[in-house]
Amino acid sequence: MMCSFFVASWTGVVKYHGPRPSIRPKQVFVANHTSMIDFIILEQMTAFVVIMQKHPGWVGLLQSTILESVGCIWFNRTEVKDREIVARKLREHVQGANNNPLLIFPEGTCVNNHYTVMFKKGAFELGCTVCPVAIKYNKIFVDAFWNSRKQSFTTHLLQLMTSWAVVCDVWYLEPQNLKPGETSIEFGERVTDIISHRAGLKKVPWDGYLKYSRPSPKHRKKATKLCSVCVAALRGKITHTILPLSEGFPLPFFLFYLHFVCLDIPDRYFHDLLHSDTDKLIRTG
Numbered sequence: 642m643m644c645s646f647f648v649a650s651w652t653g654v655v656k657y658h659g660p661r662p663s664i665r666p667k668q669v670f671v672a673n674h675t676s677m678i679d680f681i682i683l684e685q686m687t688a689f690v691v692i693m694q695k696h697p698g699w700v701g702l703l704q705s706t707i708l709e710s711v712g713c714i715w716f717n718r719t720e721v722k723d724r725e726i727v728a729r730k731l732r733e734h735v736q737g738a739n740n741n742p743l744l745i746f747p748e749g750t751c752v753n754n755h756y757t758v759m760f761k762k763g764a765f766e767l768g769c770t771v772c773p774v775a776i777k778y779n780k781i782f783v784d785a786f787w788n789s790r791k792q793s794f795t796t797h798l799l800q801l802m803t804s805w806a807v808v809c810d811v812w813y814l815e816p817q818n819l820k821p822g823e824t825s826i827e828f829g830e831r832v833t834d835i836i837s838h839r840a841g842l843k844k845v846p847w848d849g850y851l852k853y854s855r856p857s858p859k860h861r862k863k864a865t866k867l868c869s870v871c872v873a874a875l876r877g878k879i880t881h882t883i884l885p886l887s888e889g890f891p892l893p894f895f896l897f898y899l900h901f902v903c904l905d906i907p908d909r910y911f912h913d914l915l916h917s918d919t920d921k922l923i924r925t926g
Contacts, residue, residue: 644685647678651798652806655682659813662687662772666738668816669731671764672774673836674746675754676787677794678801679776682809689744690734692727698795728763735769744774747829753786754778757837758847765825765832772816773832775840779808812839 648655662670670689672679680691734740747760754777765771778785783804787797801807814835819828837844 644681647681648685648807651678651801651804653682654806654808655685655811656809657686657811657813662689662742662813664739664742665770666740667735667769668772669735669743669745669764669767669769670772670774671745671747671760671832671836673754673757673776673840673842674748674751675776675778676751676785676797678785678787678798678807679746680744682776682811683744683774686811688741690741691744692731692746698793731763731767735767742772751787751789753784754780754840755843756847757833757840757842757844760829760833762825762829765819765829768819770816770818771828771832773814773836773839775812775814775836777810777812777840777842779810782806782808785809810840814839 670683672683677693680689680693683689684691731743731745734743745764747764748758749761750758752758783801783806785801785807787794792800817828817832817835819825823831833844836842
């Protein structure tokens with residue numbers, strides 16, 4: 642009921658596609674993540690148990706009172722001990738025959754609803770059926786993306802409430818199971834593809850946790866060196882075959898990823914790489 646009031650406060654126009662989730666043992670629902678309102682929109686239809694980052698303020702109060710009463714699980718992404726406790730609670734929850742369906746946002750962070758970033762493998766190591774959920778927002782009235790580094794959730798909600806409407810489509814997709822010989826990582830990639838295709842999102846191999854933690858100097862140095870190797874190999878030509886990450890990985894996206902990881906590399910380097918002489922860049926970069 643509370644979730645319905647929240648959705649009504651934004652003049653939410655939500656269209657649900659597919660069969661409504663039912664309570665069954667050994668299943669987990671996974672969805673792409675744009676904002677904390679994703680949970681509210683899904684909870685409006687089904688009483689999910691969700692895995693969420695612990696928040697301060699009034700959101701934290703709701704987490705520790707109302708949401709905890711339905712079995713929701715909280716964690717602090719910076720605490721290794723919390724991860725171990727959450728993993729144990731997840732395994733216990735999916736075994737219960739009468740527990741509310743478990744909902745996980747495997748990206749671990751809010752993404753702008755244009756892309757899907759790397760899914761964490763924890764949701765795919767539980768030995769249960771995975772039910773994909775695709776969420777797509779229409780930005781005609783308001784952008785539902787919550788950039789937690791730039792605005793508080795209260796400000797985000799006020800932005801939604803003062804807009805004309807929040808328009809959204811939700812697809813409950815066909816349940817998926819681990820195939821013979823398939824690893825949990827491959828399973829996660831397959832589910833990511835299914836969600837991305839249905840919601841019209843571009844799948845990218847980026848780790849969403851980089852929003853919250855700065856990579857170590859060792860990793861930045863390694864990526865910087867790899868970028869220099871790519872420049873030397875290109876010799877002024879854009880190619881899709883020399884990169885070691887994956888066959889057919891487009892160079893511009895790879896460079897954007899490097900820029901995201903190697904925070905010490907200036908914008909000028911990447912602009913010059915795509916538009917100038919590579920020999921000069923190798924000498925001055």
